[in-house]
Amino acid sequence: MDAFVTRKKRKFDEGLDCRNSGNGAGDGDESTDVKLALLSSLHPDLDQESLLDILLAHDGSVQATLESLRAASSKPRRLVVPGSHAQTSLRSFAAAAAATNATAAPPTTNGTAPLVKKARLLSRKGATIHLFDPKDISDHTPCTVIHNFLPHQDANDLLAELLHESETFEQITFKLFDNVVSSPHTSGFFVGSDYEMNQQKFEYVYNGAKLTDVRKLTPQLEKVKARVQNAVNQEIRERIRTHHGGKKLKHQSPRPWVPNVACVNCYNGPEQNVGWHSDQLTYLGPRPIIGSLSLGVTREFRVRRIVPKPSDTDPDGNTNSNKNPPDTTDAPETNEGQIAIHLPHNSLLVMHAEMQEEWKHSVAPAPTIDPHPLAGRRRINITYRDYRPAFHPRLTPKCACGVPGVLRVVQRKKENWGRYFWMCQTGKVPGREGCTFFQWAEFDEDGEPVVAVGVRAGAGTTIAAVGQQQQQQKKIADT
Numbered sequence: 001m002d003a004f005v006t007r008k009k010r011k012f013d014e015g016l017d018c019r020n021s022g023n024g025a026g027d028g029d030e031s032t033d034v035k036l037a038l039l040s041s042l043h044p045d046l047d048q049e050s051l052l053d054i055l056l057a058h059d060g061s062v063q064a065t066l067e068s069l070r071a072a073s074s075k076p077r078r079l080v081v082p083g084s085h086a087q088t089s090l091r092s093f094a095a096a097a098a099a100t101n102a103t104a105a106p107p108t109t110n111g112t113a114p115l116v117k118k119a120r121l122l123s124r125k126g127a128t129i130h131l132f133d134p135k136d137i138s139d140h141t142p143c144t145v146i147h148n149f150l151p152h153q154d155a156n157d158l159l160a161e162l163l164h165e166s167e168t169f170e171q172i173t174f175k176l177f178d179n180v181v182s183s184p185h186t187s188g189f190f191v192g193s194d195y196e197m198n199q200q201k202f203e204y205v206y207n208g209a210k211l212t213d214v215r216k217l218t219p220q221l222e223k224v225k226a227r228v229q230n231a232v233n234q235e236i237r238e239r240i241r242t243h244h245g246g247k248k249l250k251h252q253s254p255r256p257w258v259p260n261v262a263c264v265n266c267y268n269g270p271e272q273n274v275g276w277h278s279d280q281l282t283y284l285g286p287r288p289i290i291g292s293l294s295l296g297v298t299r300e301f302r303v304r305r306i307v308p309k310p311s312d313t314d315p316d317g318n319t320n321s322n323k324n325p326p327d328t329t330d331a332p333e334t335n336e337g338q339i340a341i342h343l344p345h346n347s348l349l350v351m352h353a354e355m356q357e358e359w360k361h362s363v364a365p366a367p368t369i370d371p372h373p374l375a376g377r378r379r380i381n382i383t384y385r386d387y388r389p390a391f392h393p394r395l396t397p398k399c400a401c402g403v404p405g406v407l408r409v410v411q412r413k414k415e416n417w418g419r420y421f422w423m424c425q426t427g428k429v430p431g432r433e434g435c436t437f438f439q440w441a442e443f444d445e446d447g448e449p450v451v452a453v454g455v456r457a458g459a460g461t462t463i464a465a466v467g468q469q470q471q472q473q474k475k476i477a478d479t
């Protein structure tokens with residue numbers, strides 16, 4: 001059990017996650033998600049609903065929760081049992097719900113009223129709804145799923161190649177309440193060329209640290225990338241047509257989605273998981289889209305909408321201040337229930353532009369799994385991502401530590417909800433204090449950065465340099 005929380009030597013130069021946790025687990029703030037990630041890594045046999053209940057019963061104190069769990073370790077535990085939620089489609093439910101619930105459609109994210117109103121799935125806090133049918137998934141979550149995505153043999157070839165690669169994957173380590181915690185799964189990071197490998201190793205920074213293990217896309221990863229690109233672009237067009245009345249979201253890029261990196265996760269056994277998080281926006285920009293291919297063992301990918309709460313509950317009353325970063329921690333009382341999307345071998349899940357800013361996702365620990373003929377107990381997940389040129393760390397704001405800032409969004413507070421900001425990420429490195437750097441981020445309609453002249457774009461950056469930077473960005477935006 002303690003295997004997931006260690007104080008061992010770190011994997012990276014300074015040690016942290018290769019891409020995620022920007023707004024959730026692993027980002028070092030004391031949000032409920034981070035607390036849950038910690039509890040979950042210490043108690044992988046308990047589902048997150050139970051952990052949340054116990055955490056709430058102890059007024060959010062991790063320490064008290066751990067003590068209570070220790071004391072009650074002999075009591076029976078509530079587990080999520082895959083397969084015990086036998087159900088194939090929600091369409092009949094949705095049709096009935098639509099009649100009574102049409103006005104409860106979620107607010108749209110492009111600033112317009114939804115043209116196509118969907119019944120809102122009532123996933124009560126603490127409850128989990130299980131979805132299998134692509135139509136249900138598209139209707140009720142910010143994702144779409146394509147089953148049997150690759151030709152059978154291509155899926156198996158990719159799986160075989162990545163099972164081999166994953167033998168040398170490592171756990172990611174990150175800082176959580178001054179502890180160095182290891183992620184409860186392993187991962188690898190892949191890019192297309194030697195040039196990009198060098199850029200990743202020497203210029204990109206993840207949670208304050210540089211990566212040491214950056215790999216070249218394997219032949220199968222490269223081959224499948226083109227298929228994923230086509231399918232995702234088609235899904236984006238369809239999503240805009242069916243969910244947003246033909247209009248892309250504000251800040252969503254109108255350009256074709258072109259993946260240039262692949263993060264590969266390996267979950268070896270039912271207890272391996274990833275805690276609640278939103279993917280980091282820093283190099284993807286606002287309203288990113290991610291293509292996620294699952295191979296091997298079927299696991300549950302869970303999503304949960306973040307419901308913002310009024311800012312008058314902010315104990316510090318400082319969310320308007322430009323000096324103090326807005327509080328993006330996630331209060332349990334503002335959460336909705338979870339939706340579990342079941343992802344079998346060879347399914348492509350597209351996380352659409354609504355997803356990262358407004359929802360969190362996780363892969364829940366499972367009490368049991370059905371072994372896969374090739375992968376045994378393992379699930380491989382590939383997330384293809386489009387790192388955008390305007391978000392290269394050379395071009396984005398640097399903090400006083402001289403490190404490129406991390407891009408985040410206000411998720412929880414009603415006030416300033418949806419506003420983006422840059423802040424220091426050095427504090428996420430174990431043993432290091434970050435600086436107080438904070439700057440609101442402005443993007444144009446298409447999600448390209450707008451840099452105001454006079455705004456500090458990096459430690460020691462001059463106005464001339466900012467002007468130069470602006471021009472560079474404009475050039476990138478114009479190409």
Ligand SMILES: O=C(O)CCC(=O)C(=O)O
Pocket residue numbers: 020263265274279292301361362363381383
């Ligand atoms: O394994 C999955 O399906 C999701 C992984 C994930 O959320 C991530 O890599 O950011």
Ligand SMILES: [Fe+2]
Pocket residue numbers: 020277278279361
């Ligand atoms: Fe993720």
